[in-house]
Amino acid sequence: MSPDYRTESDSLGDVRVPTDALYGAQTQRAKENFPISDLRFSRRFIEALGHVKRAAALANHDLDLLDPEPAEAIVEAADEVIDGVHDDEFVLDIFQTGSGTSTNMNANEVIANRASVLVGAERGSKAVHPNDDVNMSQSSNDTIPTTMHVAARMGIENDLLPALEALHEALRTKAEAFDDVVKSGRTHLMDATPVRLGQEFGGYAAQIEHAIRRIEQASNRLSEVTLGGTATGTGLNCPEDFPETALQHLADATGLSFYKTDNHFAQQAGKELYVDAHGALNTLATALLKIANDLRLLSSGPTSGIGEIKLPVIQPGSSIMPGKVNPVQSEQVMMVATQVTGNHQTITVANTHGNFELNVMMPVMAHAMLQSIDLLTNSVDAFRTKCVEGIEADRERCRELLELNPSIATALNTAIGYDKASEVAKTAAANRESVRTVVKTMDLLSDEELNEYLDVRRMTEPGVPGDE
Numbered sequence: 001m002s003p004d005y006r007t008e009s010d011s012l013g014d015v016r017v018p019t020d021a022l023y024g025a026q027t028q029r030a031k032e033n034f035p036i037s038d039l040r041f042s043r044r045f046i047e048a049l050g051h052v053k054r055a056a057a058l059a060n061h062d063l064d065l066l067d068p069e070p071a072e073a074i075v076e077a078a079d080e081v082i083d084g085v086h087d088d089e090f091v092l093d094i095f096q097t098g099s100g101t102s103t104n105m106n107a108n109e110v111i112a113n114r115a116s117v118l119v120g121a122e123r124g125s126k127a128v129h130p131n132d133d134v135n136m137s138q139s140s141n142d143t144i145p146t147t148m149h150v151a152a153r154m155g156i157e158n159d160l161l162p163a164l165e166a167l168h169e170a171l172r173t174k175a176e177a178f179d180d181v182v183k184s185g186r187t188h189l190m191d192a193t194p195v196r197l198g199q200e201f202g203g204y205a206a207q208i209e210h211a212i213r214r215i216e217q218a219s220n221r222l223s224e225v226t227l228g229g230t231a232t233g234t235g236l237n238c239p240e241d242f243p244e245t246a247l248q249h250l251a252d253a254t255g256l257s258f259y260k261t262d263n264h265f266a267q268q269a270g271k272e273l274y275v276d277a278h279g280a281l282n283t284l285a286t287a288l289l290k291i292a293n294d295l296r297l298l299s300s301g302p303t304s305g306i307g308e309i310k311l312p313v314i315q316p317g318s319s320i321m322p323g324k325v326n327p328v329q330s331e332q333v334m335m336v337a338t339q340v341t342g343n344h345q346t347i348t349v350a351n352t353h354g355n356f357e358l359n360v361m362m363p364v365m366a367h368a369m370l371q372s373i374d375l376l377t378n379s380v381d382a383f384r385t386k387c388v389e390g391i392e393a394d395r396e397r398c399r400e401l402l403e404l405n406p407s408i409a410t411a412l413n414t415a416i417g418y419d420k421a422s423e424v425a426k427t428a429a430a431n432r433e434s435v436r437t438v439v440k441t442m443d444l445l446s447d448e449e450l451n452e453y454l455d456v457r458r459m460t461e462p463g464v465p466g467d468e
Contacts, residue, residue, distance in 0.1 A: 008124045022089045022123065024109035024130065030102035036095035041103060041363070042370045046090050048151035049107050050081030051253055052143055052227070052246075053134060059246035060136045063239055070128045073115035086110055094367045098353070098360030100144035108134040137242045139230040141268055141358050146225040146258075148366045152277060153256050155373035156219045163380040164212050164284075170388045171205035171291075174198075182456045183308055183398035184405045191405045194459045197308070197393055204291045211284040218277040223257050229264030232357040269354035274365055275347055281372050282344040288376075289337035292383065295391070296327035307397050312390030329387035336379040343368035402456060404428070408435045411453050411465040416444050 005016040008025040015025035041049075054075050061071035080086055089110045096102045108130035113123045115134070121127030128134065135143075179198030184191050228243030230236050243260040251257050261267040301307035317326035346368045350361035359365075402408075409425035412435075416424075428438045436454055439445055445453065453465045 006124050017124065019123075022086060022110040022113045023091065023106055024113060024124065026102065026105040026130075027092065027109050030092050030096055030106070034093040034096045034102070036093045039094040039367060040092070041090060041094065041367070042151075042374065043084060043087065044155050044370050044374070045147065045151045045366055046087060046107075047082050047084070048154060049103070049143075049147045050078045050111075051150060051250055052147050053107055053111055054078035054082065054253065055246040055249035056136065056138055056143075056227075056242075057134070058249045059242050062245050063241060065239065066133060066136060069119055070115060070133050073118040073128055074111055074134055076118055077111040077114035080114065081107065081111060086114065094363050096363055098362060099140050099358060100147075100363050100366070101140035103363065104135070104140035104143050105130065137230075137238045137246075138227070139237075141231050142226045142229040142264070144362055144366075145268060145271070145359075146227040148271075148274065148362060148369070149222040149225050150250065150254065150256075150258070151366065152274070152369050152373065153219050153222050153258075154254060155370060155377070156215060156222075156277075157256060159377040160373050160380075161212060161215065161219075163377045163384075164208055164215070167380050167384045167388065168205055168208040168212065170384050171201055171208060174388065174391060175202035175205055178393050181393045181395055181398050182402060182460060184402050185407075191407050193407050193410050194402060194405070194456045196457075196460045197398065199460065200294070204294070207287040207291065211280070211287055214280040214283060215277075218280040221273050222277050223259055224261045224267065224273060225258050226261055226264055226267045228260050229268050233264035233268050235264070265357060269357055269359055271347075271351045271354065271359050271362070271365060274369065275351050278344050278347045278369055278372060281369075281376060282341055284376065285337035285340035285344075285372075288380070288383075289334050292330040292333035292337075295387070296330035299327055306401070308394055308401065310392040310394055311387055314386055327387075329383050333379050333383050336375045339375060340372045343372045403434050404432060406435060408454060408456065408459070411459050412439070412445075414464055415449065415453050420444065 004019055006019050007014050008017050008028075009015065010025040010029070012029070015028050017024055017028045021028075057066060057071050057074040057078065060066035061068065066074075090103070090106055092102050092106055112126065112128045112130035112134045115128035116125050117123060119127055175198045177198070178201055179196055181197035182194050183197050185193050185195040225247070227246060228235055228238050230238045247258045247260060267273070295309065295311065298306055298309045299311045311327055311329070313325050315328065316324070317328070318324040347365050350365045351359065353359060353361045406425040406429040409421045409428065412421040412424065424435055424438050424442065424444070427433070427442075428435050431438070436450055439450060440447075455465065458465055
């Protein structure tokens with residue numbers, strides 16, 4: 001045997017493992033069996049898995065199932081996993097056994113070997129056993145789905161929701177700043193009755209606020225976890241008090257609440273709560289894409305577009321056209337939103353493979369969920385700081401376009417009737433004249449009446465123009 005390798009064994013026999021590796025035989029087999037991609041479980045997932053293993057060790061000790069020395073060593077090793085000390089030891093591909101058993105054993109072996117060293121034994125000695133000690137009272141089939149929920153909640157609560165709250169505040173601030181800017185509304189991409197720029201930004205802020213509420217509710221539903229169901233949902237080899245005891249330790253460590261599901265068969269085979277939670281992220285993605293796309297259209301130009309707002313200039317936009325600047329922050333948001341929508345399709349299809357007592361697509365579901373959370377968090381932060389907070393209104397351009405908007409004639413319906421107002425609108429559009437000019441040319445209303453009916457600010461509020 002080369003000094004670069006040690007021999008470990010599992011139920012299938014001996015396996016050569018790198019001498020300095022903390023992982024063991026089952027991880028090595030999986031590493032060799034699944035050379036599929038360069039995708040690995042994220043930092044957030046490994047952190048959450050460490051939390052679950054730590055909570056399990058504490059619970060098993062509380063229930064007098066695990067002696068103090070190995071329990072303390074497992075907790076210390078799990079703390080190191082939580083802190084990212086051993087991230088290089090988590091070497092397995094996302095595309096592996098559908099239960100995530102390989103990654104569960106990866107964690108069990110890393111923690112067991114590190115704990116063995118902590119109690120004075122050698123790596124590979126199994127002085128602290130990966131199955132009997134670290135995996136005590138658990139199965140991959142309840143540990144991995146529990147970790148999926150823990151990781152998603154940690155990402156949502158600690159990262160995504162704060163990012164969204166900050167974006168909401170930035171949009172709300174712009175809505176207040178732009179409330180005096182009256183401009184053309186647009187429906188079907190065509191001129192429509194006036195709106196205030198502040199109303200548009202207020203709409204964007206409300207979309208984000210509603211997304212926050214949906215995501216909060218979905219995150220709370222992910223508090224329901226499967227720990228205690230073990231292999232098939234029956235709880236075999238799991239003491240009755242273990243789940244609640246472990247979940248209390250988990251809550252204490254993460255600051256997030258978790259509770260045992262009342263039906264392990266439903267939750268270990270069906271991942272509807274996961275689909276539901278990502279559905280809230282998918283809905284957010286569609287809102288972000290709409291907002292980002294609106295901003296790039298409203299800022300289009302500078303000479304042949306709408307140009308009602310100015311986005312911050314953050315980088316050159318062309319390798320050949322001097323001075324060109326593009327709405328790149330809007331574009332990154334649109335691409336992230338598209339990726340999140342694709343991840344939702346992955347999670348949706350994966351949930352259809354909850355065959356009998358176990359879903360066998362969990363690793364890719366976890367990867368898609370956590371990627372979406374990370375992408376949305378980073379995208380929203382960049383969009384806010386490098387785009388939204390620096391947006392300026394071009395008030396003169398808004399007035400210029402509004403003056404030529406033929407839909408202003410809508411306000412004349414109650415004064416001259418729909419048919420005559422239509423004639424005014426068509427004439428204004430054909431001659432590129434203002435509605436006010438056409439009405440005066442046609443001698444339809446006095447100047448006083450025109451001022452009353454064509455008060456564009458009044459048009460942005462409920463009621464009938466001309467009424468006091």
